[in-house]
Amino acid sequence: MEETKFTIIVSILLILIISILFRLIAILPACHVGKHVNNKDDIFVMKNSKKMMILLGSGGHTGEMIRILEQCNNMMKNLNREYIISSGDSTSILKLKKMEESLTDNNKDNKDKYKITTIYRARNIGEGKFKAIINTLISFKSTIDNLLFNGNNYPDVFLTNGPGTAIPIAYILFILKFLGFTKTKIIYIESLARVNQLSLTGLLILPISDRIIVQWEPLAKRYRRCEYYGILV
Amino acid sequence: MKQVLITTGATVTFQELMKSVLKKVFLNRLVEYKYDHMIVQYGKSEESIEFIRKLISELGNFNVKEYNNKDTGHNFEFLYDLKGILKVRCIQFDSLLIENFTSLSDLVISHAGTGSIIDTLRITQRDIRLIVMINEKLKDNHQSEIADAFKSLGVLESVGSNGDELLIAVDKIENDVVGEKCSRRRLPPSNGSIVERIVNEEMM
Numbered sequence: 001m002e003e004t005k006f007t008i009i010v011s012i013l014l015i016l017i018i019s020i021l022f023r024l025i026a027i028l029p030a031c032h033v034g035k036h037v038n039n040k041d042d043i044f045v046m047k048n049s050k051k052m053m054i055l056l057g058s059g060g061h062t063g064e065m066i067r068i069l070e071q072c073n074n075m076m077k078n079l080n081r082e083y084i085i086s087s088g089d090s091t092s093i094l095k096l097k098k099m100e101e102s103l104t105d106n107n108k109d110n111k112d113k114y115k116i117t118t119i120y121r122a123r124n125i126g127e128g129k130f131k132a133i134i135n136t137l138i139s140f141k142s143t144i145d146n147l148l149f150n151g152n153n154y155p156d157v158f159l160t161n162g163p164g165t166a167i168p169i170a171y172i173l174f175i176l177k178f179l180g181f182t183k184t185k186i187i188y189i190e191s192l193a194r195v196n197q198l199s200l201t202g203l204l205i206l207p208i209s210d211r212i213i214v215q216w217e218p219l220a221k222r223y224r225r226c227e228y229y230g231i232l233v
Numbered sequence: 234m235k236q237v238l239i240t241t242g243a244t245v246t247f248q249e250l251m252k253s254v255l256k257k258v259f260l261n262r263l264v265e266y267k268y269d270h271m272i273v274q275y276g277k278s279e280e281s282i283e284f285i286r287k288l289i290s291e292l293g294n295f296n297v298k299e300y301n302n303k304d305t306g307h308n309f310e311f312l313y314d315l316k317g318i319l320k321v322r323c324i325q326f327d328s329l330l331i332e333n334f335t336s337l338s339d340l341v342i343s344h345a346g347t348g349s350i351i352d353t354l355r356i357t358q359r360d361i362r363l364i365v366m367i368n369e370k371l372k373d374n375h376q377s378e379i380a381d382a383f384k385s386l387g388v389l390e391s392v393g394s395n396g397d398e399l400l401i402a403v404d405k406i407e408n409d410v411v412g413e414k415c416s417r418r419r420l421p422p423s424n425g426s427i428v429e430r431i432v433n434e435e436m437m
Contacts, residue, residue: 050436060348067351071425075432157432185435189428192347195378211431216382232425233351 027177029186029210030225051080053155053184057163062092064192065161066099067233076103081114082155084146086121086165119143121165143168154182161189162201174208190214190226192233198223236270237263238338240330240349242368246276246284247344250366253396254342255288255323257315262400264317266407271313272334273323282307285323304329331356340406342399344368345376345391354388354420363389364402370394387418 025031054069056062069076085092093116100114120142147154147169158173160166166188176182188209190202195216198206206212212226220228239254241247253259254273263271275285286309289297295311302308306325313319327333335341336356343349345365353363365383367376380391390406392398 052432060346063348067423068425068428071423072429072432075429079432156436159428159432187428187431187435192351193375193379195375195382210435213428213431227431229427230421230424232423232428233347 023178027174028207030207049080050078050157051082051153051155052157052159053082053084053169055084055158055160055163055166055169056089056092056096057161057165058086058089058092060193061161061163061191062089062095064189064233065159066095068161068189070099070102071232073103079113083114083116084165084169085116085118086163087118088121117146119146119165139165140168144172147172148176155184157185157187159187159189160205162191162199164201166201167204170205170208185210187211188213189232190219192216192231194219196222198226234270234337235266235268236272236334236338237268237340237342238272238274238334239342240274240335240344241276242344242346242349244277246278246281247366247368248284249368249370249394249396250342250344251275251285251288253366253399255285255292256396257292259396259400259403260292260313260319260321261316262403264313264315264319266403268339269319271319271321272338273321274326274330274334275323277306277326281325285309289323335361340364340403342366345380346374347379350379350383350389354383355423357419362406364399364406365389365391366399367391367393386420388420 052075054065056065083096085096096116120139143165154173154176158170160170170186170188173182173184173186177184186205186209188202188205188211190198190212192215194202194214196218198214198219202212206223206225212223213232214220214223214226214228215231215233217228220226239250241250251273254271260271273285275281286299289295289309289311292313293315295313297309297311300308300310302324305327308325309321309323311321313321331352335353336359338359338361340362341353342364343353343366345367350363350365353361365380367380368374369377377391380389383389384391390402392402
């Protein structure tokens with residue numbers, strides 16, 4: 001009797017492990033290289049209902065992201081945009097509003113198509129380790145709250161260029177994708193400051209990111225999945 | 234008007250850069266090359282005010298005006314007139330630096346951060362020369378890699394954290410009218426719209 005029980009348990013476990021593996025292979029972008037359809041015609045399939053989530057970091061990251069978005073008129077006009085900003089980052093909000101205003105000045109409807117979500121960000125400078133851990137946890141919880149309990153309206157694309165906050169968001173989205181709740185594509189743009197080596201954020205996001213765009217050629221040569229199209233900012 | 238703009242990172246003052254430019258030998262050289270305006274953006278921190286005040290006082294006895302401006306913070310302004318006349322103005326930080334100062338300058342000297350470099354190189358309506366000084370004290374922020382990468386594109390000159398190298402770079406630029414000896418190529422236009430295509434592909 002015990003033998004049969006044991007065999008059943010082991011079989012179930014094996015089936016579980018194997019299905020998890022298959023699921024992972026199915027959704028891990030790193031397992032599917034070189035199947036980008038290069039759509040040369042600029043026909044936009046973006047429907048009005050599609051949603052993009054854009055993470056703005058502090059200072060340099062926001063500056064680069066805004067420079068890029070300013071060159072993407074069609075995309076900005078056609079998609080719903082949700083910006084994620086860290087608490088206390090008023091400079092990013094100012095820059096963002098300025099850009100959105102210049103984008104939408106001819107088009108009143110477009111104004112309703114973007115929203116800004118603030119997530120709590122730990123400021124660890126000069127604080128004790130204990131406080132730093134607590135702050136990081138609060139920050140992580142705030143991220144989960146904003147992503148998960150957001151009316152279940154997950155984005156179609158998550159676009160980021162590298163503040164550390166990208167990591168929890170990207171992995172939460174990936175887990176949701178694994179469980180089949182969303183099909184969010186993750187697009188990562190490496191900062192212009194990275195010439196020869198990916199940043200830590202870049203390395204951590206590499207396995208789960210659908211596209212990784214770098215801005216210097218040595219990076220594209222070094223990492224198989226990085227795409228290079230010249231400087232983007 | 235011939236203007237030079239010197240700019241440090243907004244938050245942390247790059248002291249070596251400030252020491253290299255608020256120095257007699259450097260100012261004399263600017264006068265020699267017929268510069269009549271020099272703008273220094275020295276950074277937001279409170280300590281930097283005292284640091285700049287000390288550097289200026291070491292230059293000699295000039296009639297330095299100090300005032301507060303709501304857009305540019307604590308200002309220092311004086312006429313450097315030892316070997317000619319150069320109007321020097323030091324500002325803390327201007328959020329509209331590009332519009333108000335960079336785009337009116339002939340030469341920009343900045344730290345080797347990507348933000349400052351791109352801000353200058355993306356101005357197309359004026360032929361601006363750029364020298365970057367690598368902040369060698371900063372570890373892990375890749376300033377020398379960035380400077381080398383841009384230098385290999387031929388769009389700027391880069392120097393280490395010392396005033397002598399900076400003087401040589403200024404000489405090189407000012408004596409190179411036809412642009413044969415040093416970098417003065419334009420940065421190719423940015424290709425950011427590719428992101429639009431990639432997002433589009435991923436949404437299909």
